Amino acid sequence: MAKLLRYEFRKTMLAKIIMLAIAGTLELIFVISLLTDSRTLIAFSSLMLLSAATNGITFIGLWSLIVLHRDTNSKQSYMLFMTPNSSFRILGAKVIECALSILLVGACFTALGFLDVALVLNHFKALDDFLSMIRSLGGEVAKILSMDSGTIILLVLSVLSMYLMMVNIAFFADTLSSALLRGKKAGFLVTLAFFLAMFIGMIALLNLVPSTFDAKEYLLRTAIALGVSVAAYLGGALLMDAKLSV
Amino acid sequence: MLESKDITMRFGKTVAVDHISLRLEPGHIYALLGPNGSGKTTWMKLAAGLLKPASGEMLWNGQPVGIESRKEIAYMSTEPYFYNWMTAGGVGKYYADFFGDYDAERFADLLDRMELTPELKVKEMSSGMLAKLKIAVTMARRAKVWLLDEPFNGIDLLARDEIARLIVESVDKDAILAMSSHLVEEMEAVADKAVFIKKGVLAESWDLEELRQETGLSMADRYREVYSRQKGV
Numbered sequence: 001m002a003k004l005l006r007y008e009f010r011k012t013m014l015a016k017i018i019m020l021a022i023a024g025t026l027e028l029i030f031v032i033s034l035l036t037d038s039r040t041l042i043a044f045s046s047l048m049l050l051s052a053a054t055n056g057i058t059f060i061g062l063w064s065l066i067v068l069h070r071d072t073n074s075k076q077s078y079m080l081f082m083t084p085n086s087s088f089r090i091l092g093a094k095v096i097e098c099a100l101s102i103l104l105v106g107a108c109f110t111a112l113g114f115l116d117v118a119l120v121l122n123h124f125k126a127l128d129d130f131l132s133m134i135r136s137l138g139g140e141v142a143k144i145l146s147m148d149s150g151t152i153i154l155l156v157l158s159v160l161s162m163y164l165m166m167v168n169i170a171f172f173a174d175t176l177s178s179a180l181l182r183g184k185k186a187g188f189l190v191t192l193a194f195f196l197a198m199f200i201g202m203i204a205l206l207n208l209v210p211s212t213f214d215a216k217e218y219l220l221r222t223a224i225a226l227g228v229s230v231a232a233y234l235g236g237a238l239l240m241d242a243k244l245s246v
Numbered sequence: 247m248l249e250s251k252d253i254t255m256r257f258g259k260t261v262a263v264d265h266i267s268l269r270l271e272p273g274h275i276y277a278l279l280g281p282n283g284s285g286k287t288t289w290m291k292l293a294a295g296l297l298k299p300a301s302g303e304m305l306w307n308g309q310p311v312g313i314e315s316r317k318e319i320a321y322m323s324t325e326p327y328f329y330n331w332m333t334a335g336g337v338g339k340y341y342a343d344f345f346g347d348y349d350a351e352r353f354a355d356l357l358d359r360m361e362l363t364p365e366l367k368v369k370e371m372s373s374g375m376l377a378k379l380k381i382a383v384t385m386a387r388r389a390k391v392w393l394l395d396e397p398f399n400g401i402d403l404l405a406r407d408e409i410a411r412l413i414v415e416s417v418d419k420d421a422i423l424a425m426s427s428h429l430v431e432e433m434e435a436v437a438d439k440a441v442f443i444k445k446g447v448l449a450e451s452w453d454l455e456e457l458r459q460e461t462g463l464s465m466a467d468r469y470r471e472v473y474s475r476q477k478g479v
Contacts, residue, residue, distance in 0.1 A: 003343045007340070007343075010331070011331075075323065075325045075326065076327055076329060077327075078321075079327055079328065079329060079340070081296055082296060082316060083316065084316040084317045084345075085313065086313050242298060
């Protein structure tokens with residue numbers, strides 16, 4: 001599995017280099033704008049960084065999906081399927097790569113966001129005010145939601161399991177589309193259509209869970225998302241094993 | 247022993263392999279012959295465990311082919327399949343990572359004899375170079391069975407004899423080598439068994455020495471007889 005994973009990361013390396021280059025360029029513009037005290041440029045680069053962060057995560061996920069589509073619909077599929085690896089391992093490596101890449105890019109942009117906020121506040125000498133505001137806000141939020149640490153952990157888990165569910169549904173959608181269309185040109189569009197339909201369905205299912213903002217709600221959401229993830233992963237691997245031809 | 251028992255494969259309504267029963271014994275070189283669409287490639291993919299049959303069985307040493315048999319059965323497709331970002335050396339590394347029977351020294355030697363270098367990038371290689379790289383990396387495995395689909399495709403006339411010699415030299419005495427090709431004369435020089443597949447059906451299977459003794463025909467002559475009937479000549 002480790003070797004498969006290493007090659008999966010190599011296949012998506014270009015996407016990460018592109019994101020790194022975009023983030024680096026925007027960050028450079030942002031720092032220059034701070035140094036030159038150009039408020040228009042500060043606002044512009046901040047907006048662009050925010051946009052890169054949100055779209056970058058989608059871009060990384062989409063790139064992994066394109067790699068899966070190419071791996072199952074081109075002659076390159078031999079590189080995977082003639083090796084002594086099961087479809088479960090092959091798909092598993094792809095799911096892990098995609099989930100980790102999204103988390104990694106998300107974490108990088110979050111860290112960059114915190115750094116940039118600190119830089120702005122320091123530049124405008126408002127860091128202390130901001131920190132005290134965050135502290136009071138954090139306290140208020142915690143009071144309103146009455147969350148203990150266990151509930152907060154469950155909330156984080158439910159968000160992460162949602163990400164995992166999204167990745168697994170996307171990969172299942174592509175395997176289904178590849179099995180049905182067998183390399184036809186519009187295959188990837190069908191993948192996206194399947195994904196959207198399934199994802200909207202799953203969101204509707206999750207919305208049936210009452211919003212009580214407590215541990216029970218997050219536990220239920222996590223359980224549903226993980227259950228759907230496992231079902232989509234198993235379904236994708238079984239389809240890959242039985243229906244995909246190289 | 248590699249054995250297909252009454253194996254059938256369909257793609258939609260098309261029957262690509264139709265109830266083929268065939269045994270490939272260790273120590274022999276098989277020529278899988280037939281025109282385009284006769285079912286040779288599909289049979290090889292079934293033997294490599296890359297396709298699942300509609301009915302029948304494909305067995306390697308009595309066990310159904312699958313993930314385990316891929317450790318001992320080396321398959322080479324007719325089309326290039328390497329990732330564009332790889333180098334020739336990287337392709338070797340990939341095989342080393344996934345196949346326990348891969349021999350890096352043999353790969354280096356085969357690359358050298360095919361006038362390729364490890365630094366060459368896949369995306370910059372000609373079709374002939376890719377064909378040689380495929381053969382080098384596949385034959386660098388110390389497999390029990392080699393299934394080579396049209397190994398001479400893309401290789402120029404002058405290099406074919408040398409490539410055929412390299413392939414045969416790389417095969418251990420107790421291994422099975424099966425090659426499909428349209429180049430019947432080239433195949434006759436190296437094979438000792440011939441399998442004729444016609445419209446998905448096993449038409450004939452011969453020991454070449456017996457074919458010559460019993461019919462007085464070469465493999466190429468027999469090929470013409472078998473397939474000219476198909477074309478109604």
